[in-house]
Amino acid sequence: MSKIAVKVDDLTVAYNYKPVLWDIDLEIPEGVLMAIVGPNGAGKSTLIKSILGILKPIAGSVSIYGKPYTKQRQLVAYVPQKGSVDWDFPTTALDVVLMGTYGSLGWIKRPGQKEKKAALEALEKVGMLAFKGRQISQLSGGQQQRIFLARALVQNASIYFMDEPFQGVDATTEIAIINILKELRKAGKTVIVVHHDLQTVPEYFDWVTFLNVKKIATGPVKDIFNDDNLTKTYGINYKVSIQE
Amino acid sequence: MSSAQIEIQLIASIVAVACAIPGTFLVLRKMAMISDAISHSILPGIVVGFFITQDLNSPLLILLAALTGIITVVLVEYIQKTGLVKEDTAIGLVFPALFSIGVILIAKNANDVHLDVDAVLLGELAFAPFDRLLTGGTDVGPKSLWVVGSILIVTVTLLILFFKELKVSTFDKGLAASLGFSPAIIHYGLMSISSVTTVGAFDAVGAILVVALMIAPAAAAYLLTTDLKKMLALAIIFGIFSAVFGYWVAHWLDASIAGSITTVLGLVFLLVYLFAPSKGIIAVMYRERQQQTEVSLLTFLLHLKNHDELEERHVNHLNEHINWQKVRAKTVLDLAQKNNMITIEKNIVSLTKKGNEFTSKAINYIMTNEDTQIEDMKDDFFLFRG
Ligand SMILES: Nc1ncnc2c1ncn2[C@@H]1O[C@H](COP(=O)(O)OP(=O)(O)OP(=O)(O)O)[C@@H](O)[C@H]1O
Numbered sequence: 001m002s003k004i005a006v007k008v009d010d011l012t013v014a015y016n017y018k019p020v021l022w023d024i025d026l027e028i029p030e031g032v033l034m035a036i037v038g039p040n041g042a043g044k045s046t047l048i049k050s051i052l053g054i055l056k057p058i059a060g061s062v063s064i065y066g067k068p069y070t071k072q073r074q075l076v077a078y079v080p081q082k083g084s085v086d087w088d089f090p091t092t093a094l095d096v097v098l099m100g101t102y103g104s105l106g107w108i109k110r111p112g113q114k115e116k117k118a119a120l121e122a123l124e125k126v127g128m129l130a131f132k133g134r135q136i137s138q139l140s141g142g143q144q145q146r147i148f149l150a151r152a153l154v155q156n157a158s159i160y161f162m163d164e165p166f167q168g169v170d171a172t173t174e175i176a177i178i179n180i181l182k183e184l185r186k187a188g189k190t191v192i193v194v195h196h197d198l199q200t201v202p203e204y205f206d207w208v209t210f211l212n213v214k215k216i217a218t219g220p221v222k223d224i225f226n227d228d229n230l231t232k233t234y235g236i237n238y239k240v241s242i243q244e
Numbered sequence: 245m246s247s248a249q250i251e252i253q254l255i256a257s258i259v260a261v262a263c264a265i266p267g268t269f270l271v272l273r274k275m276a277m278i279s280d281a282i283s284h285s286i287l288p289g290i291v292v293g294f295f296i297t298q299d300l301n302s303p304l305l306i307l308l309a310a311l312t313g314i315i316t317v318v319l320v321e322y323i324q325k326t327g328l329v330k331e332d333t334a335i336g337l338v339f340p341a342l343f344s345i346g347v348i349l350i351a352k353n354a355n356d357v358h359l360d361v362d363a364v365l366l367g368e369l370a371f372a373p374f375d376r377l378l379t380g381g382t383d384v385g386p387k388s389l390w391v392v393g394s395i396l397i398v399t400v401t402l403l404i405l406f407f408k409e410l411k412v413s414t415f416d417k418g419l420a421a422s423l424g425f426s427p428a429i430i431h432y433g434l435m436s437i438s439s440v441t442t443v444g445a446f447d448a449v450g451a452i453l454v455v456a457l458m459i460a461p462a463a464a465a466y467l468l469t470t471d472l473k474k475m476l477a478l479a480i481i482f483g484i485f486s487a488v489f490g491y492w493v494a495h496w497l498d499a500s501i502a503g504s505i506t507t508v509l510g511l512v513f514l515l516v517y518l519f520a521p522s523k524g525i526i527a528v529m530y531r532e533r534q535q536q537t538e539v540s541l542l543t544f545l546l547h548l549k550n551h552d553e554l555e556e557r558h559v560n561h562l563n564e565h566i567n568w569q570k571v572r573a574k575t576v577l578d579l580a581q582k583n584n585m586i587t588i589e590k591n592i593v594s595l596t597k598k599g600n601e602f603t604s605k606a607i608n609y610i611m612t613n614e615d616t617q618i619e620d621m622k623d624d625f626f627l628f629r630g
């Protein structure tokens with residue numbers, strides 16, 4: 001019924017000739033809030049990086065709304081697991097968020113009032129307006145995470161990839177972030193989140209992909225988030241879903 | 245001042261600015277070493293360029309030599325990618341090789357090449373005004389002034405056009421790539437400009453001063469600001485200052501100009517390194533001391549808050565019970581009184597309302613690490629600045 005936002009075909013990815021993702025087929029429908037779950041080293045980050053063209057697969061292909069990623073960059077925003085940024089770089093929180101608008105500006109053009117307003121709004125949304133002038137290394141880990149979320153928000157993308165956005169954030173922030181993600185979904189965006197806390201999957205997400213080197217299952221949370229798939233993914237006998 | 249003196253200072257200042265701009269980004273990218281590598285490995289390019297053009301200031305020579313600079317960067321990256329050695333080792337492998345090729349080329353052709361290694365490394369600013377550029381018989385100034393001036397114009401134009409791209413790709417390569425700004429293009433663009441600047445300036449000021457002018461002003465500026473534009477501006481100011489002041493030092497001492505400028509650059513960096521307000525050595529030491537006092541203050545305030553008994557709040561008791569030396573107790577008492585946190589009456593210390601609130605807030609912060617309520621305290625107390 002709905003359009004396919006992201007389509008992955010026969011994707012195999014290797015580091016130094018050792019495949020870490022085998023023959024992945026995946027279709028992510030438009031407008032879902034999807035969790036990718038799997039144990040450490042399952043290849044979750046690798047999958048996202050391959051979709052975004054950061055890693056070159058040895059086989060298979062990826063398309064974003066039917067076209068290769070390089071043609072669709074504007075549609076995609078990405079919050080990496082561990083920001084590969086230079087924390088001591090002389091720049092403020094506001095400036096970092098402003099960088100999210102650079103993509104729509106293109107080469108040479110500079111951000112103006114409109115971009116600045118968007119950046120301030122995004123900071124407000126993630127509750128970081130008070131810190132806009134702070135040098136980024138002087139923010140706590142959770143605050144940094146929120147700045148990167150704000151940066152993704154101003155990219156005004158259609159598809160958001162977030163690699164463990166809840167890592168190291170407190171409970172209040174986690175709820176604030178998930179509410180923002182739910183808002184994005186309401187606005188028709190597709191949000192893909194690598195997530196480790198299996199307890200909260202049913203509450204936060206409506207779609208889920210189980211991954212461990214191979215794709216185990218993908219679909220609506222209510223249909224496929226069960227002990228069977230969890231056991232297949234995590235190996236051991238997993239009992240988590242029906243605890244309440 | 246004679247016109248030659250003015251020309252020398254002008255050339256040195258222009259080189260300083262042309263170096264400070266790429267230098268700022270090299271420092272931020274932690275690539276200071278690569279500028280050293282470029283400055284040495286361009287030698288074979290210069291020699292070959294000189295065979296062809298017979299003119300050290302020819303644009304063709306500059307381009308050829310800059311190309312050697314790029315080759316250096318590519319080779320370093322190639323060796324590094326094999327994963328066998330780290331970046332600085334790769335740099336250490338590449339540039340002596342290229343440099344020695346240059347030295348051999350010069351030695352082999354010593355008879356017809358008017359070029360020696362010393363001149364390349366050290367340059368001689370004092371002679372720069374004598375090599376004039378003539379167009380249609382009229383003297384339009386020293387050749388090297390035109391060379392470094394053109395390079396500066398190109399550098400400044402590129403900086404203005406691509407400031408945002410340089411910034412984002414230096415700060416976050418991954419983001420730059422995903423926004424469609426190829427980090428590779430920007431990287432090689434920066435490397436090209438650094439090479440061209442090095443080559444264009446070496447004849448006037450020598451390769452060593454070029455490296456110093458690229459790195460020292462930017463490194464000093466980095467310690468002084470958290471704003472990229474201000475960092476650029478400061479690096480430029482430090483560069484110009486060192487160029488001009490260094491010139492006069494050389495004049496007074498009758499020493500090498502390039503050597504004096506390099507020395508001034510070193511001193512500027514040293515001073516900033518010691519006295520920079522927040523990242524300088526002295527500031528860091530002062531801050532640590534101050535934090536220590538503040539912790540003591542808090543301990544003391546907490547003690548007052550927890551004890552109503554008069555004998556617990558007697559000034560003498562502080563020395564005995566809390567076990568501080570007299571000096572320490574006095575510093576803490578002074579600090580508390582200065583901030584209106586306590587009152588002392590007949591040697592009995594009491595918390596004021598402000599002191600009471602402060603203590604609760606501070607304890608709360610230390611326990612919860614929630615720093616929204618203490619924003620206003622950050623200005624007065626180091627303890628709360630994270
Ligand atoms: N740069 C690299 N070079 C070589 N191997 C790598 C590299 N990055 C990841 N790997 C390997 O690839 C596999 C998948 O890594 P990936 O980072 O995708 O896991 P993940 O599912 O995101 O794990 P986590 O939950 O710990 O973030 C792991 O076995 C890892 O060791």
Ligand SMILES: [Mg+2]
Pocket residue numbers: 044045046081163
């Ligand atoms: Mg990961």
